[in-house]
Amino acid sequence: ETPKDTLVEGFAIDDIITMDPGEAFELSTAEVTSNSYSLLVRLDINDTSKVKGDLAESWSVSDDGLTYTFKLKSGLKFASGNPITAEDVAWSFERAVKLDKSPAFILTQFGLTGDNVAEKAKATDANTFVFTVDKPYAPSFVLNCLTATVASVVDKKLVLEHVKAVTPDAEHKYDNDFGNEWLKTGYAGSGAFKLRQWRANEVVVLERNDNYYGDKPKLNRVIYRYMKESSAQRLALEAGDIDIARNLEPGDIDAVSKNADLATTSAPKGTIYYVSLNNKNENLKKPEVQEAFKYLVDYDAIGATLIKGIGEIHQTFLPKGQLGALDENPYKLDVAKAKELLAKAGVPNGFSITMDVRNTQPVTGIAESMQQTLAQAGVKMEIIPGDGKQTLTKYRARTHDMYIGQWGSDYFDPNSNADTFTGNPDNSDAGTVKTLAWRNTWEAPELDKEAKAALLERDAAKRAAMYQDIQKKYLANSPFVFIFQQTEVAGYRKSVKDFKLGPSFDTNFVGPIAKE
C-alpha cells in the first residue's frame, strides 16, 4: 500500500537525461517540468487550439505581428521564496538561447541569437516582458511555441548562486555555464510541485510547492517509479504497490479495466508512428513501390490487436488535436493492388529489404506483422532489431532501408511536424538540417514551400486549411507510411481521484489529483 499523502506512478522514465528545462527535450522530462515549472502561457487543455495565461495575466500582439507584450500576475513567488519578476522571464529566455542546447531552436527560430536576445526578450518593468520576433508569424504559432518547456521560467537569483565558471572558447562564448550543471539534477522553478530528486532509471520525486500561486496540490508528494515493463506495472498496480501505471500494453489494459479496484483513462497524444522508406534504396525510391507499401500494412488487424487501446490508426502526419489535422485513412491491406503497383514499378517478384526496428513494443510487433504482409507481395523484409539509440544512430546516418519510428511534435503546433516531414534544405549527406525528410533522402520542395507559407498565415482557419492540403498531397505521394497515432493510457487504483491525462506530454498535471 502506498501512503495516503503520496502518489506513486509506475512510469518508464528511462529517457530522462537532464532536468534543466533549458536543455531537456524528452517526453518524461516534459511531464516533470510542466508540473514543477511555470510558463508565461500554457496550452488550454480544454481547447487545444488556444493558449491561456500561466504567469502571464494578459498579452498583446502588435499590429505588425512582431512584438508580443506580456503582463505578469503580481505577487508571484518561486519555490525558493524569491519573487518572480519579468527579469526572471527575460533571463530564462536569454539563458536558453545562450545555452544553445537541443530545444533552444524553438526560441531561436524567431530570430533570437546570443547577441540580440537581451534586446529581443527583455523586461521593461518588473511586471512586463516584451518579446520581439523577426517575421510576422501566425500568433498561434508563436504562442504555441512559448508553451514548450524550454520557455519555462527559472529562478534567476537561485541559479546564479550555482553557476560554474568556464573559460570561453570558439565553441562557447560565455564565461559561465548558466547553472546548467547544477540544474541537470537541481531545481529552480515555481510550479505546483518542487523537484526533490531524480535518480536516473530509478525515481523522480516531487514535493508540494507551498509557494505555488495557483490551486494548491492535494498531495504532499508524487513519486515516479521507474518501471519499464507493462506487465510489471500491472502487477504492481494490482498489488497496490503503485497508484498509477503509465505504460500499459493492450493485454494488460484489458486486465486492468476488468479489475474492480482499478480503472483506466486515456487521451490521444501528438505522437505518430510511421514506417519510412529511404530513397537511397533504388527500389524504395519508386513512387509506385512507396504506394504499394502503403497497401501492405494490415491496419485493421494491427488496430484490433497490437495497438488496441494504445493507439488509433492514423495515416497523416499531423496528429489529431493539432491545428489542421486531417482525419483520413484511405489505405487498407490490399495485396492485389500492391502487387499491381509493384509490377508497374518493374519489380513484380518483389525484392529484399531490411528494416531497423527498436526492440520495444508495439513497433516490434508491427514490424513482424509487416514482415508477413510484405512477404505476401513477394517483398522479403529482414528485421534488424536494436536498442533505441542504436537504430536511431543508423537512421540519422541514413544507412537504413526502412525504419519504423515515432515522431512527437517538438511543440504543440502543426509547423513542428510539417517542417520535419517536408523540409529538407540540403539533401546531401553533409546536410546539417537532419529533418525526417532528409533522413530518408527525400525532397519535396513544393510541399515545403506551402508549409513555409502556412507559417505566416495569421488567420487560424486559413492556416488549418493549408495544412490539410499539404497532408492530402502527402498521403498520395511520400516515402512515409503512417500507421497510427498514440493514445496515452494509464491504469489507476480507484482510490485515486481526479486523475486525467492531458492532450500532450507536458499537460499531464498531477496537481489536482487526490487520494482517498
Next chain:
Amino acid sequence: METTQEARPRKGRAGAFAKALGRFLFAAVTTYFGLLAVTFFIGRVVPIDPVLAILGDRAPAHVVERVRREMGFDLPLYEQFYIYIKGILSGDFGNSVLTTNPVMVDIRRAFPATVELATLGTLIGACVGVPLGVLAAVRRGSIADQVVRVVGLIGYSVPIFWLALISLVIFYAQLRWVAFPGRIDIVFEYTFTPITGFYLLDSAWQGQWDVFYDVFRHIILPASLLGYFSLAYISRMTRSFMLNELSQEYIVAARAKGLSETRVIWGHALRNAAVPLVTVIALSYAGLLEGSVLTETVFSWPGIGLYITNSLQNADMNAVLGGTIVIGTVFIGINLLSDLLYRTLDPRTRNR
C-alpha cells in the same frame, strides 16, 4: 619405493613471498590494462552515436557537432584511450551520461546492492549446498544422492531469467509472499538513510525492523534464486570433493582409530574437502556477481549488473568502463582472497 622427501630449505621464504606478490601485482595490473583496453575499444565501436545518448534524438545538428567536439569523440581512438587512461590515473572516472553523476558515485550506490544480493545468495547456496553435497557423497548411489544430483542438474539447466519470471508470478502475483521488484519500498526511501548501502545490515543496525522486514521481503526471492544456482554448483562440487577425500587412506586411518562416522565425515573428510571448496564458493560468489545481470534485470535490482547493461545500451562508456573495472577488481580480489583462504586452510601451503 617412494618416501617423504626432506622438507625443502626454508631460507629465502620472505624473498619468495615478495616475488610472488610482485608477480601477482604485475599480473593484476596487466589484466586491468587489458580489461580497460578491451572494454574501451568495444565501447567505441558500439554502433551507437554517444552524442545521441547525451543529447537525445531531436537535438539540432550544430549542437550535436559541438558536443561531439567537446567530448573529444572526433579524436582518433588511441588518443581517446590515452586521455581516458590519464583521467583514471588521476582518479577521475568521468561522469555518467545517463545519470549525470560521477561514475564513482553511481557505482557506490549500485555496488552494495549487488554485493548484498550475491552474498545472501552465496550464503543460501553454501548453507544448503554443502550439507546436500556431503549427504550425496556419503550416501553415494542412494535415492538421496540421485535427488541431490537432479536438483543440482536442474539448477544448472534452467534459464535463470525464466525461473525468475515464473517465481515472480507465483510468489508475488499469486501468493503475495514477497515484495515487488526493487530493493525497498518507495515509502521507506525517505524515512531510512542507509549508511553502508547494505540495507539489511543498515536497517538492523538502526533498529528499524519494519524497514528490515521490507528489505527482506524484497531480497529474499532474488537471493533464493541466485542461491539455488550456487547451490547447484556447490553441492555438486562438494559431492565430488567429498568422494575424493573419502577414498583417501587417512579416512581409513581415522576409522581405524575408532572414530564415529560423523566425526570421520565432518571432522576429517569435510575439513579436507573444505580446502578446495573455499575456492569453489569464492568462484560461485564471483559467478553470482555476474549472474546477477539477468536477475537484476528481472527484479529491477539497482545493482551493478543492471547499471552496466543500461549504460551499455546507451553507449554510456564511462559508466560501462567504471562498472567493468569494479567487477574486474572484485574478480581479481576474490581470486586473491580465495587463494589466501586456501593457504590458511591448507597447512601444506602455509608458510610458517
Next chain:
Amino acid sequence: MTVPASPSPAMSRREWLLSDRPQSRTQARLGRAYVTWRQFTANRLAVVGLLVIVGLLLVAAFADLIATHDPVVGDLRNARLLPPGTDGFLLGTDDQGRDIFSRLIYGSRLTLLVVGLVAIISAPIGLIVGTVSGYAGGWVDATLMRITDIFLAFPKLVLALAFVAALGPGIQNAIIAIAITSWPPYARIARAETLTVRRSDYISAVKLMGASPLRIIVRHVMPLCISSLIVRVTLDMAGIILTAAGLGFLGLGAQPPLPEWGAMIASGRRFILDQWWVAAMPGIAILIVSLGFNLLGDGLRDALDPKESGQ
C-alpha cells in the same frame, strides 16, 4: 604371466570386443569404445540425456515434417494468444498468432546451430592455447595466460553483451560473442591438464624418442586433454544455450521472426500474467535440452574421466 587364453572358435561379438588381447588396431579401438559405452550406459540418467539430445537432433532434422504450422507466419487477426490445445495449436499461439509448437520445433535448429558453432569455434581455440601455453611454459605461457585472465576477469555475460552491442544484435554475432567468451575456461583446463601431463614419465619417454614439441603437443598431449575437454564442452553446452537465451532475452540474440527460444521467452514475458504459455513453453524447452546436455556431460565424465567424478 597370464596363461594364454585359447581362442574359442565361437566367440560372441561381446567377447570379441571385450577380449583382453585384441588382434588388431580396430579391435582394440572398438573394444575400448565398447567399454566406454558400457560404462556410459550403466548410468541411466546419462542415457536419458543422450536420448534427449538425439531427440533434439531428430526434431531439428525433421522439423519440416513435425511442425504443424509455419514458424514465422501467423494469423494476427484470428489466432492471437490462443491457449494450448486450441484447434490444432498444441501449445497455443503467440502474440503474432504463430503456433508455438511449430516455433519450438524450428527453434531446435537455432539451438543446435548456436551450440554447435560455439563448440566448434571455442573448443579448438581453448585446446590450442591451453596446451601450447602449458607445454611451452615461460613467456609464452605468461602471455597467453594473461590474455586468458583478461577474458576471465570479465563477467562472461557482460563481455558477451558488450561484444554483441559492438557487433550488433543477431544470432551470428551472438554466436561469435559467446565463442569469444567461452574459450578461456577451456584453455585453463587444457593448460592444467597439460601441466600435469607434461611432467609425467610417458611424455618424458616420448621426448626421449626425439619427438618435436609440436608432435608431443598434437599427438600426445592433446588427445589426453580432449576427453576432459569433451566433457567440459558438453557440460558447457547447457551454459551456452542459457547464455544464448539470456542474450535473446535481453534482445541481443536472434532477431525476429526467428523462433529462438530465449527471444521467445522475452516476447512472452509481456503476457506472463494472462497468457503464461507464451513464455513458459520455450522455457521448458530450454530446460529440457540443457538438462539433456548436462546429463549427457555428466555421463560422459563418468565414462571418460573417472577421476573427475570422484572415483
Next chain:
Amino acid sequence: MNAALAIDNLSVVYDQFHALKDVDITVERGESFGLVGESGSGKSTLLRAVAGLAPVSGGTIHIDGEALRGSKRSKAFYRRVQMVFQDPYGSLHPRQTIDRLLLEPLAIHGIADGERRIARALDEVGLGNGFRFRYPHQLSGGQRQRVAIARALIVEPSILLLDEPTSALDASVQAEVLNLLEQIRRDRKLTFVMVSHDLGVITHMCDRLAVMRNGAVVERLSSEELAKGLVQADYTRNLMIASKGFVKA
C-alpha cells in the same frame, strides 16, 4: 675420450634447490654401472640430466666423447641413449595401445618396416603378439615394464639408463625383469646405468657402483668390494646393514 658416458662436475638446480652438486661419473663402454642412495639423493635427477630432462646448471656430459650442451639433445642422441622409468604405471601413455606406443619412435626416426620391428621387440622382451593391441591398463606391472624396455630398445640405443626399473614390482616379478635386462645387455652389448635403492639388485646387476647422498657421490666402489664389505663411507655401511634385514634385539 673413450668412455661411453663421462660426467664432470655436473650440477642441477631446481628453483634454488641444488639437486645435484658437482657429480663426476665415468661409465666405460659395455659396462653396467649402478647408482644407489636413499630417496631424494638425486639418482633420478642424474639420469634425467643426461637425457636432457633436467635443468643442467653446470658441468659437462660426454657421450662417446661427444659433448652435450645444456638440456638440448639432438635426434641422433636419442638413437644412442634411451631410458626406462621407475614407475611402470606412469611411463606408458594411458590412451595408446602398445602398438601405437612402439610405433611412435619408429615414426619419429623414420625407420621403415615397423611391423617387423615391433613384433621382434615384443618377442625380445618376452611378450607375444597377443599383447600388441592392448592398452596399458590391461597389463600387469611387470608386463608394463617389459613394454617400456621394448620401447627403449626399438631404436637400438647403445646406452640404456634404468631408473629403478623394478622397485615397483613384486620380488618374483623383479627377478624376471632383471633376468631380461641382463639377457638383453649381453645380446646387444649395451652400456647400462642403473639406479636402485636396493644394494642386492645393484650388486647383482652392476660391475661398479656409486653411492649418492644429498645430491653428491659419497663413494665409488666395485661390486666385489661391496660384497667383501670393503666400504669407506659410514653411509654405505648403514645401507649394507639395513639391507640385511631386521636383527632382533
Next chain:
Amino acid sequence: MTTLLTVDNLKVSYPTRTGVIEAVRGVSFTLGKERLGIVGESGSGKSQTGRAIMGLTPKHGIVTADRLDFSGIDLIKASAAQRRSLRGKRIAMILQDPKYSLDPVMSIGRQICETLRTHEKVGKAEARDRALAMLEAVQIRDPKRVFDLHPHEVSGGMGQRAMIAMMLIAGPELLIADEPTSALDVTVQLDVLRIMDRLVSERGMGLIFVSHDLRLVSSFCDRVIVMYAGKIVEELAAADLKHAQHPYTKGLLNCMPEIGVNRHPLPVLDRRPEWAA
C-alpha cells in the same frame, strides 16, 4: 599362550558388474600374544584380511567367516558401534604410507589426542600430556615441537612414528601393521621396526605384520603365513623358513638378489594354477 584372535574360513568378496572378485578365499589362523607375519605378492589378499579383522572393509564388500573371534567377542555378530569401540581401543592398525594416512590438515598432536579422547574420558590437558608421553615413547626427540606440526612438515620416518603413537595411545591388545615400513627408506625402516618391536614386547600385544618382503618378515616375526591368490598356501615358524615346503614360498625366498651371491640368471617363480585352487 592365550588366544587373542581366531579366524576361521574368512572370506572377502566384492561383487562388481563383471563378476565377483574374491579377494580373500577362506583364510584361517589363530593368534596369541605373538607376532604373526603375513606375506605374499601384490594382490594376494593380505591387506584385505587385515582390514576385514578391523571391520574396515568398504561397504560394498562382503565379509563372511565361520568364526571371527577377538578375545571372546564375536566380531561377525557385533554391532557397528561395538566394533567401532573396539577399533583403536583394543585393536589398532598401522597403514603403509604416513604421507597418505595422516590427515593433512590436522596437527599431529590433535590426531593423537583424538584417538585417546574417542575412547577415554580425558581432559584436554591430560590428553596432551599422554600424547606427548607417547610421542616420546616412539622416540621422537622433541615431542612438544612435533605435537604442533602438520604431517607434511615431518619426514616419512617421523610420520610413521607418529602414526604408531596415534594407534597405540589407547593401549590396544592387538596391532595390525599393514606394510608399515615399505614406504620408508631402507635406513629408516629399521629404526621404525625397532620401535615397534620394543613397544609390542613391552606392552605384550599381539601383532599381525603384513609385508611383501619375506626375508624381513621372517627376521621380525615368530610365525609366518604365506598367502597366494586369497588363500594361505603355507604357515610356518619363522625359524623354519629354510625348510619351507611350498614351491611358492621357496620361489619367493630364492628370487631376491643378495649381496655377494652370484646367481645369473635369478631363479624365477613358475606359477602353477593348482596353487590358487
